[in-house]
Structures are given as structure tokens and as C-alpha cells.
Amino acid sequence: MNTLIFRTIAPFLAALMLVFSVFVLLRGHNEPGGGFIGGLIAASAFAIQGLAQGVSAVRRALKMDPLGIAAIGLLLSALAGFLPFLGAMPFMTGLWIDLNLVADTVPVSSVMLFDIGVYLVVAGTVTAIALALEEKETD
Amino acid sequence: MSSSSLLALAATIALPVLALSLAATAWRVVRGPTLADRVLALDMLTAIAIGFMAVFSILTGYSLYIDIAIALGLVGFLATVAFARFILTRPGRKLPDTPPDRPRPNRPGQRRRRA
Numbered sequence: 001m002n003t004l005i006f007r008t009i010a011p012f013l014a015a016l017m018l019v020f021s022v023f024v025l026l027r028g029h030n031e032p033g034g035g036f037i038g039g040l041i042a043a044s045a046f047a048i049q050g051l052a053q054g055v056s057a058v059r060r061a062l063k064m065d066p067l068g069i070a071a072i073g074l075l076l077s078a079l080a081g082f083l084p085f086l087g088a089m090p091f092m093t094g095l096w097i098d099l100n101l102v103a104d105t106v107p108v109s110s111v112m113l114f115d116i117g118v119y120l121v122v123a124g125t126v127t128a129i130a131l132a133l134e135e136k137e138t139d
Numbered sequence: 140m141s142s143s144s145l146l147a148l149a150a151t152i153a154l155p156v157l158a159l160s161l162a163a164t165a166w167r168v169v170r171g172p173t174l175a176d177r178v179l180a181l182d183m184l185t186a187i188a189i190g191f192m193a194v195f196s197i198l199t200g201y202s203l204y205i206d207i208a209i210a211l212g213l214v215g216f217l218a219t220v221a222f223a224r225f226i227l228t229r230p231g232r233k234l235p236d237t238p239p240d241r242p243r244p245n246r247p248g249q250r251r252r253r254a
Contacts (some may be wrong), residue, residue: 006220013213016213016216020210020213024206024210031203033206037210041210041214044213044214048217048220051220051221051224102239118216138224
């Protein structure tokens with residue numbers, strides 16, 4: 001795709017979509033949203049970038065294989081599941097810590113760790129699929 | 140007339156207008172002589188769906204629909220871009236070998252043109 005408008009707008013749009021995907025991910029605990037839909041939005045941001053600037057540019061920007069990102073996400077999710085074993089609690093029990101920051105206390109949980117893992121798995125896998133499809137098209 | 144009742148009236152008028160445009164766009168999807176017409180009509184359907192969500196969230200007070208509209212507005216045009224790419228790379232259509240915004244190399248036998 002060699003249109004000037006698309007090539008100019010795509011980086012801004014991709015950045016906006018990535019920010020929105022993180023917003024959806026973090027809001028997903030109490031309201032609609034969550035890791036899966038956030039990961040899908042992030043993957044479509046990478047797909048748009050791939051359509052505009054070419055697949056190799058996206059691969060260089062990601063700095064690692066998308067499936068590697070998915071593997072890290074799977075590791076985080078599994079870690080969140082096994083973390084309660086340290087306190088002799090059942091598998092996937094939600095653990096909560098109140099993190100004292102400068103101005104406010106932020107509740108942090110293993111549930112959120114699990115959701116971030118889901119986000120990375122979905123984003124990595126769908127990005128890998130989209131980039132592979134776009135690469136195939138240009139052959 | 141208070142502002143809230145004016146807003147409700149505007150939303151009530153907007154719903155049938157949106158429905159009418161939805162029907163017209165659907166007709167273009169069915170009828171559209173070329174593939175490009177249909178792709179543009181599908182993009183238009185996304186925009187009308189965003190409008191429906193906005194009006195619905197104003198009428199019912201669910202702010203959740205605004206977020207869905209934002210997500211659809213960000214992602215919706217991805218399908219259009221992918222379709223445009225598909226039309227470009229369809230077999231039977233000759234691709235330009237150089238991007239149009241770059242000056243083409245002069246071939247021998249071709250009249251020299253000013254860039």
C-alpha cells in the first residue's frame with residue numbers, strides 16, 4: 001500500500017490503538033474489557049502498521065518474534081496460576097497486595113497478572129498470524 | 140425546551156435517519172456494480188453502526204456503548220484497508236512496479252518527461 005495518507009496516519013493510529021488496548025486491558029477487571037479483547041486491538045494495531053510500512057518494519061519494531069511474546073504471556077499466566085501454591089492455597093486463587101505508591105494505594109492482584117498474560121498471548125498469536133498472511137500476499 | 144428534552148428529541152429523530160441510511164447502504168452492498176462500491180458500502184455500514192451506538196448510549200445512558208464505538212472506529216477501517224489491498228493484488232490486475240510518488244526511471248526509447 002503506497003498511499004501517502006495511509007502511510008502518514010498509520011503510525012499515529014497504531015499508537016492510539018495500543019494505548020486503547022492497554023486501557024481496555026486494565027479496565028477489564030470490573031467493567032467490560034479484559035486481556036482477550038485488548039490483545040485483539042493490539043494485534044490489529046500491528047496489522048495496520050504491517051499493511052502501511054511492510055512486515056519487516058513491524059518485525060524490527062517488535063524486537064522479538066510475536067510467538068515469543070505469546071510464550072512470555074503464557075508463562076505469566078501459568079505463574080499467576082501457580083503463585084498461590086507458595087501459600088498452600090488452591091490453584092488460581094486470587095492474591096491481592098495493596099501497593100503503597102506516593103499518593104495512593106493501588107490494589108495489585110495475581111488476577112491482573114493472569115489477564116496481562118492473556119493479553120500477551122492473544123496479541124502475539126494474532127500478530128504472528130496477521131504478519132504471516134501479509135508476508136504471503138507480497139510474494 | 141430544556142436541553143435534555145432537546146437531546147432526547149434529536150436522538151429520536153436520529154434513529155430513523157440512521158435506519159434509512161442503513162437501508163440505503165445495504166442496498167448499495169447488494170447492488171454495487173463493482174467490488175470497490177461494495178467495500179466502500181461496508182465501510183459506511185461500520186460508520187452507521189458507530190452512529191447507532193452513540194445515539195443508543197445517549198438515549199439509554201449506558202456509557203459502555205461509547206467505548207464499543209471507539210473500538211469499532213479504531214478497528215473498523217482495518218477491513219476496508221485489507222479489502223483495498225486485496226483489490227490491488229487480485230490476479231488479473233497489473234501492479235505498478237514502482238510507487239507512484241517516486242519518479243520512474245527513464246527507459247531507453249521513452250520520451251524524457253519532466254518530473
